[in-house]
Amino acid sequence: MAISDLTLAGLTRTQLLEMHYKMALLRRFEEKSAEEYTRGKIGGFMHLYIGQEAVGIGAITALRADDKILSSYREHGHAIAKGMEPRAVMAELFGKITGCSKGKGGSMHMWSNELGLMGGNGIVAAQMPIAAGVALSMQYQGLDTIVACFFGDGAVDEGAFHESLNLASIWKLPVVYICENNQYSMGMAVEKAWAVDSLIPRAVAYTLPGEQVDGMDVIKVYEAAKRAVEHARSGKGPSLLEVKTYRFRGHSMTDPAYYRSREEEQQWRTSRDPIGFFEKKLLDLDLATQAQLDENDARATEIAEDAAEFAENSPFPELEELYTDVMVDNSTALSYRYEKK
Amino acid sequence: MAISDLTLAGLTRTQLLEMHYKMALLRRFEEKSAEEYTRGKIGGFMHLYIGQEAVGIGAITALRADDKILSSYREHGHAIAKGMEPRAVMAELFGKITGCSKGKGGSMHMWSNELGLMGGNGIVAAQMPIAAGVALSMQYQGLDTIVACFFGDGAVDEGAFHESLNLASIWKLPVVYICENNQYSMGMAVEKAWAVDSLIPRAVAYTLPGEQVDGMDVIKVYEAAKRAVEHARSGKGPSLLEVKTYRFRGHSMTDPAYYRSREEEQQWRTSRDPIGFFEKKLLDLDLATQAQLDENDARATEIAEDAAEFAENSPFPELEELYTDVMVDNSTALSYRYEKK
Amino acid sequence: MRTITYRDALREAIREEMLRDERIFILGEDIAGYGGTYAVSKGLFEEFGEKRVRDTPLAEEAITGAAIGAALGGLRPILELMTINFSLLASDLLVNSAAKFHYMFGGQPQIPLVVRMPGGGGAQRGAQHSQMFESWYAHIPGLKVVMPATPYDAKGMLKSAVRDPNPVLFIEHELLYNVKGEVPDEGVEYTVPLDRGEVKREGQHVTIITFSRMLHVTLQAAEELAEEGIQAEVIDLRSIRPIDIDLILDSVKKTNRVVIAEEGWKYFGTGQGLAALIYEFAFDYMDAPIQHVNSADVPMPYSKVLERAALPNKSDVVNAVKAIVPQALVHG
Amino acid sequence: MRTITYRDALREAIREEMLRDERIFILGEDIAGYGGTYAVSKGLFEEFGEKRVRDTPLAEEAITGAAIGAALGGLRPILELMTINFSLLASDLLVNSAAKFHYMFGGQPQIPLVVRMPGGGGAQRGAQHSQMFESWYAHIPGLKVVMPATPYDAKGMLKSAVRDPNPVLFIEHELLYNVKGEVPDEGVEYTVPLDRGEVKREGQHVTIITFSRMLHVTLQAAEELAEEGIQAEVIDLRSIRPIDIDLILDSVKKTNRVVIAEEGWKYFGTGQGLAALIYEFAFDYMDAPIQHVNSADVPMPYSKVLERAALPNKSDVVNAVKAIVPQALVHG
Numbered sequence A, B: 001m002a003i004s005d006l007t008l009a010g011l012t013r014t015q016l017l018e019m020h021y022k023m024a025l026l027r028r029f030e031e032k033s034a035e036e037y038t039r040g041k042i043g044g045f046m047h048l049y050i051g052q053e054a055v056g057i058g059a060i061t062a063l064r065a066d067d068k069i070l071s072s073y074r075e076h077g078h079a080i081a082k083g084m085e086p087r088a089v090m091a092e093l094f095g096k097i098t099g100c101s102k103g104k105g106g107s108m109h110m111w112s113n114e115l116g117l118m119g120g121n122g123i124v125a126a127q128m129p130i131a132a133g134v135a136l137s138m139q140y141q142g143l144d145t146i147v148a149c150f151f152g153d154g155a156v157d158e159g160a161f162h163e164s165l166n167l168a169s170i171w172k173l174p175v176v177y178i179c180e181n182n183q184y185s186m187g188m189a190v191e192k193a194w195a196v197d198s199l200i201p202r203a204v205a206y207t208l209p210g211e212q213v214d215g216m217d218v219i220k221v222y223e224a225a226k227r228a229v230e231h232a233r234s235g236k237g238p239s240l241l242e243v244k245t246y247r248f249r250g251h252s253m254t255d256p257a258y259y260r261s262r263e264e265e266q267q268w269r270t271s272r273d274p275i276g277f278f279e280k281k282l283l284d285l286d287l288a289t290q291a292q293l294d295e296n297d298a299r300a301t302e303i304a305e306d307a308a309e310f311a312e313n314s315p316f317p318e319l320e321e322l323y324t325d326v327m328v329d330n331s332t333a334l335s336y337r338y339e340k341k
Numbered sequence C, D: 001m002r003t004i005t006y007r008d009a010l011r012e013a014i015r016e017e018m019l020r021d022e023r024i025f026i027l028g029e030d031i032a033g034y035g036g037t038y039a040v041s042k043g044l045f046e047e048f049g050e051k052r053v054r055d056t057p058l059a060e061e062a063i064t065g066a067a068i069g070a071a072l073g074g075l076r077p078i079l080e081l082m083t084i085n086f087s088l089l090a091s092d093l094l095v096n097s098a099a100k101f102h103y104m105f106g107g108q109p110q111i112p113l114v115v116r117m118p119g120g121g122g123a124q125r126g127a128q129h130s131q132m133f134e135s136w137y138a139h140i141p142g143l144k145v146v147m148p149a150t151p152y153d154a155k156g157m158l159k160s161a162v163r164d165p166n167p168v169l170f171i172e173h174e175l176l177y178n179v180k181g182e183v184p185d186e187g188v189e190y191t192v193p194l195d196r197g198e199v200k201r202e203g204q205h206v207t208i209i210t211f212s213r214m215l216h217v218t219l220q221a222a223e224e225l226a227e228e229g230i231q232a233e234v235i236d237l238r239s240i241r242p243i244d245i246d247l248i249l250d251s252v253k254k255t256n257r258v259v260i261a262e263e264g265w266k267y268f269g270t271g272q273g274l275a276a277l278i279y280e281f282a283f284d285y286m287d288a289p290i291q292h293v294n295s296a297d298v299p300m301p302y303s304k305v306l307e308r309a310a311l312p313n314k315s316d317v318v319n320a321v322k323a324i325v326p327q328a329l330v331h332g
Ligand SMILES: Cc1ncc(C[n+]2csc(CCOP(=O)(O)OP(=O)(O)O)c2C)c(N)n1
Pocket: A074, A122, A123, A124, A151, A152, A153, A154, A155, A156, A182, A184, A185, A186, A251, C029, C058, C060, C082, C086, C089
């Protein structure tokens, strides 16, 4: 790209518009998912990313296509941001064979070897040590790819957080740990759960570079992630980002969120919406026209609708699928014979 | 005690001599245990405390009799320091019914409700969350007793360390966490295992008061422990002490300690011996005469001999003991009937 | 008698015990402000306050260790682990500390601890959130493991668990909380022992042994079988450790045929252990091989069509019974 | 053939595989500088260096997760968990991640991971350090669980495990490391499959099924029984999941009598699961109830007199056999 059209944080207008489109897509996609969930098309747990779009888009924009990401059960956003087809994500939510995990994983468990999306872990913080291992495999093989690991403020309280950061630090692993501090782990307010009011002292406790970032500003997230990514890619080791954000919806579809006030929610939704904030910035700086933004949003809505339609029209897995993929070599509990119910 | 005969750190000469005697006792007792282990009288794992005496004696002298302690598998020292009869400890090592755990626990698992000695845990760091719970029970019942929890530098790497300190901090529990940093976890040098070179930043990461202490100087340990104990007793919550020490022997009786040099060991044994250091101090300050020290040591040797003789002459548990103490109410896997082999 | 849900029965047990004994308190993730993931502790925070109803951070090792320590310190904690799937993070403390202290310290410490946790599938929660690990814990000497299936048993057994001097794993099921059943009026004190199963339906042709959510599926299957003249005796284990072996043997010696219906995986699970026990003590009474009804031996899939196929259902139980109950026996 | 120890056989397998495949590396607590708690990895650090022989901090979750991640990233890690007792701290990652990823992500990720860990008692290590948890892991679909008992099998099965595309739990025994046995000369390439048991002694009066350290106790018992004319067929399971059911059934259909000798606890353990399987598939062939030989159903005591009484021994096996093999059968 020519230096001339550099605009914000070294991103071209095209890139900025693309980021805006993706944020809109995450939002519309999630809204559509919520709708389908209420219609009974989607089951189990579903954790929406609405409100946190700037984190996933900002951070993943700072990655290379061949870098890898790991996330928690709140991963629709990360999946789409990393390039997963909305159709494949929605189909997975519908439990259809066309889903990215053949319908076997659902909302919490999405994967793509091609895109470097390495799940979706439903055990809080379990992705943290695994991410260290993936980073180790890159270091071991002399690759210049890196790993981004997303987790919540609640994951910080788990022993795995501590063990993983210590290991990543002493082995100088190419991994960026990104804490999406959305202020709550289910109903538990972060200030009640943490013995510290920021992750900076925790970063220091593992001699890691640590940064606190405004998670409602996609550009700030992008810039901080960029620094951490370069740090990792240049062999300097891991770092820890605390990205302050807020989930606009309940913890999962069934959570009425009685543990926080409607005022607090309104406050965030109206004054801190990451998409509105980004749009204002783009307009104020004449980096985009209202028409372009509207078009992005319209396209996003369309794609979300299309994904739902695709999912709806896709077939469920055949019952044989129940017994495939248990073991790579199809071995079973009883050798010589396969017992099915 | 009258102010007049205050001498060192507010301790009377009698107390100082008592501390010296206990350190000598730990040393002689362990030497005797090593001897009996080699004679085959003691089995399993046995982890000696030799070299770390100043930590156990200094810290436990700062406690009240009704305070409680928890430790790891390296606990003979803590047990005796807390007032356990050397006979009961040695008998436990011999696996005799007169042992403090009826011979069922062995070197790693010693207990006394009366003395507030709450084990002896063989799982590295497992005593840390349990100690928090014991402290919670004191806070809950409005008692002014506190808990001292001893653990090694290796325990610091476990998730339990992190989870426990965070919980103890947010609940302001009356517990003093004492890390006996003897430089190695088995063969792993602490500087290779920790991403930090001191526990101070870790204390900060949980907003806890943290102190680094010379673990070869029993008075320094006593003074630091005293501060932490008062902090806890006055309701101000937990603290974290990193006590720098060294184990003069291998990790356990079977460890030749090839991972460190004989020079390094000699260096510590000769120039940093906690007992020699304390004796020199007492003599230099005219707080004790050589005769008194010699007498302490002679008494210690005698008591260790006596303990071994007692253990030797004690009976093994009856085979019925195999099936007692599994459940408090003697319930078993099969109701109505007790299946024995 | 009133008809209330399993959830309300549990809450009543906790509340009544907390009113009875100051030493009892509850702790767990989101049990206070959130009212409990499955709303079991709803309202208790408001009634008893933060000293006795304690929200904890997401730290299964710390909270389990803390509960053990509190019990050692003279309190009577009721720990809620959000689901049994997460208990694996606490399994070391449950197995290597809670289950062993009384024994390895020569009978001195006691750990009067109750760990409540739901298990099970059926709500499309996927592979990591649909498991039953009762056989893991029932394998361990030093623990009690109970799994009540009805509101009556839930309330009565939770009270017994709280009063028990040992660590008790109290395993619930995510799909049982809304199940309704008769429970004595409030204030009418009763308990259900932790070591007794119960015949929930009498019959002479076959004994179906089950527990937890599968009891309800099994009772429906028994109804269907009855229409065809097959009278199944349904035994609700209620407790996995200790196991009420004589109750089982009495029934088996009468029917000579056994089906074991459970939700967990088959191999090295509860049902196989139980079958081995029955053969060991009643070998000569068995007229047919014991039939096993289980979930498919795979991680639980998310897709509803696959999950439905993976879980054991009424017809699985019916077919298992028909496989060993000859027509002759019924109509002859 | 040479005669070497179980320990050396393991080291040879690791070394030869590491020479064969650059992607293979080993990690664990004290495996490098210390040479391994049981000296299995002795010398490998010196030969392969710190990239491929990695000492780790005491952090079972982190190192197990790291091994899983490394496998996902294309490497072939061999993780040593110092003993199976500590694997409880890693059980969540083994069960909820390693065992489930391939399935719950629709067959995309593969986890070619080997987790080596010794279990077992007999060295007075007390309640927390003397356990066998193989039945826990063998209960979980998605894992393979093997327990070789001889140097030959140890080397051959470890090689197969390293080449297997699935997570394999390779369970050793603290008292097996010094056991000697015949192993093909170095350079003579061989492997032993992960899903086949083996008849280690032929006989027609009774089938004794065993694995790990108890194989050796059982073979001694078989010798003693032979002196009295009882010919026991001894089957070494070698693999717990998958289980070589047909090998077992062939033997059972010949002898009609079974004793299962294992070191672990009885209830809901490996032996009971196996017994249930045998009855399920060979009900009509069983002439006597299967006999179980186990450790006492208590936490392992330290005192040598108690530990000796708790562990299963030769005479326990002999008596179990005599309980179901009638004199008539032998001398008739
Ligand atoms: C080990 C474990 N404990 C508890 C849970 C139940 N649980 C699922 S999500 C969640 C909250 C996690 O909060 P946070 O880490 O902040 O992520 P967020 O949901 O806010 O994105 C909890 C407690 C779990 N899945 N795993």
